[in-house]
Amino acid sequence: MFRFFADHLRLLLQGANQPGNKGNLYRLPRRAYTLADVEIDWLKSCGIKGVILDLDNTIVSEDDRYLSPGAEDWIQKAKLAGLKFFILSNGKRRYRVQYWCDRLDIPAINPAKKPFPAAFRKAIAHMQLQPQQVVVIGDGLHTDILGAWLSKCCSIQVATLPHPLRWWEKIGGKWVQFPYPEKSKLWEFDSSFY
């Protein structure tokens, strides 16, 4: 029963705001294993001009052990292709978000209190775009994807990078995240940078 609702919620949230998808809520969900798997040309051909990125377990694992392979190169390529960026993080460690803002040269709001739309609206206004020109990319259905839906943005859910599970993730994580594929490459991150 739970699975039925979770699957339909996912289809609803991920399908509803996709470009050219008005009125068809049950189009295939938009997912990619990693940020680098997202086709920049596809985004551009759909009229996307801005990307709101999640940080934790999308770009870097919560415990700072892993980096999403190729994510930084992908961001640079996307910037060169003309896409604007903004980071929304619910993480509470400000120094960490600041480090990633500086390293990626992307502005951020933290804590963003996703899925509430206030921070999404600020990010969209900062990029000087309309919601339908923005895609939200993150690993959390209940934060990133729900927030995108509430803010009328498109969304792409990525696999959550391996990290120590919190108590609620042990119980309900499988309903709101999808696991990083086993045996797929992962990049180690040296957190002594902080």
Ligand SMILES: [Mg+2]
């Ligand atoms: Mg996340």
